[in-house]
Amino acid sequence: MKIHEYQAKEILRKYNVPVPKSIVAFNIDEAVEAAKKIEGNVWVVKAQIHAGGRGKGGGVKVAKSIDEVLSYSKKILGMQLVTHQTGAEGKKVNRLLIEQGLNIEKEFYVGITLDRSRSENVIMVSTEGGMEIEKVAEENPEKIIKEAINSEVGMQPFQARKLAFALGLSGDAFKNCVKFLLTLYQAYQATDATLFEINPLVLTKEKNIIALDAKMNFDDNALYRHPEIVALRDLDEEEPLEIEASKSNLNYIKLDGNVGCMVNGAGLAMATMDIIKLAGGDPANFLDVGGGANPQTVAEGFRIILADKNVKAILINIFGGIVRCDRVATGIVEAAKIVEVKIPIVVRLAGTNADIASKILENSEMKFSIATNLNDAAEKITKVLAA
């Protein structure tokens, strides 16, 4: 699960990780009020969307007066912000963060994430703050310093010292950085995060170490023990069809292609998308109906795929294990009665009760194209796309 920058900063505050003074605003009046409350003479107006690269897209502006806060807020709030992560249509800005301007001396990077191959969390820092860390990793890998955290004992002060020295810090700045890194890791652990990224982490002229930006992802599997994080979900940032699908326990991801697909199991779903591509189409979605596929979930899956106007054909690929193919077939026939289907449907069912399932489909009034195996399914998709 992803959250906004201002929410991430609230979490950091809760764990005593230093962040600038900042207040979220949902309208222009709130933005001006926020600036007055924060005081000072420099503010930063920041668009709050779930995507990186906001500054380059014009979503972050430095204001030197309350009037400028007002004019920038007017400009940014409601705009379609386009960044390298939003796609061409961009994302509408519904929330602003009004933040105190800082006297920045240096910018660094700090990130914490899971190293899967070592089964350990890793905390890394870089002097190349403010840059895209992927780029740094590619061009100057030596500029990223990593420390693996032993999960049995947690992050140790010596590790924080190593990292702070690697950033070239000394004196108060060094002390503040050590404290910052240790509390940051505590926050990461306590919230079941899978990613913390502070970019940039800044050293101010006053020798304070402060998180100027904050990006966080959380482990979906652990959300049951974090209702306070679940409450931060912003449905405006999610695809409406994906929200609907999640209500029916369907794992759906919208893509830009022309062939919809419905599959049981994530691996087979990905493989089916690959088959669609090889057959000359483009997958319109990822949809895993899961191990408990029944007529209701199949019907719901159908409805969601058909709500995407780009879809020109549908490929259903079910390998019956626990899921019985005859039940899925019944679901498909039932669903096709309720939802008006005007596009060709290729169905491939294998495994448990596949033969009964084919009969159910053949005997229905719908014209399904029944594929016997994956290759056959691919050929049938190619054919319907050409027609």
Added chain:
Amino acid sequence: MSILVNKKSRVLVQGITGGEGTYHASQMLLYGTNVVAGVTPGKGGTFYKGNEKDVFNKPVEVFNTVQDAVEKTKADVSVIFVPAQFASDAILEACNAEIKVIVCITEGIPTRDMLNLIKHVKKSGATLIGPNCPGIITPGECKVGIMPGFIHKKGNIGLVSRSGTLTYEAVWQLTERGLGQSTCIGIGGDPIIGTQFIDAIKLFNDDPKTEAIVMIGEIGGSAEEEAAMYIKKYVTKPVVGFIAGKTAPPGRRMGHAGAIISGGKGTAEEKIKIMQDAGIVVCTSPADIGETMKQVLSEKRKIKNGKHKIKIKTKSKSLKISKLKKK
């Protein structure tokens, strides 16, 4: 032979009286798996025969703790069906009772819970398979998991995969072509899992009964790459591979928690390239896994007979297997 489980395995089911546990225990019993015990805290001392929906073909003794079950029945393999919140505890309980092979089917275990136990389990010498996996099967002998038994056939191909239904698909393609399997393992789609590709590949390489290996990966992480490096160095048996998710967009989690391309890492292209460099015959289409293996095996047999001209053709692409030529 086979790897990890066989007809001598004494299987314990943790969470046997729950819905999932009951259904799959009944299926394992039907398959002929030697299910010797079940564990459900509070229900020890009873014999469980399934519920009205799923009736066991023989009663299974239920114990309060894994320790009790092991002492009484000498169980050496455990399969876990307990809910995600309690699953890490169940893994540690099995490990503590010195179960040798622990298969965790449970989906949705928090990553932090797995991180906290994974090193301990590895140090203990137990083999953990999963979590969030379909389990392991040695066809005709022992099924420990949720895979449909009938699609398998006893034979000489070892299969290892991160996914569930895609594994069944590959197995079915093999079986349909008369290619049986020595053992099939689904290692699971989570970021932290007990048995990695490399571990399974090592075991298959050392198993005299396994003649060739199928390895089915997906986007995300670097486990396939690490296995490929190992294969390049040590594996003498032919390996056929596939990577799912060539069409997956970066930054989106494709069902499995582990299946995500992040920071430009873990793409299908990258994995395929490294696998091909290691001499693995990588299928472009998931529909070609069975056919490719069939051809690889027939070429392998020709080489044995002294014929050295090799070219493997599948529907989508013609593939070279330079690795085989060398041997």
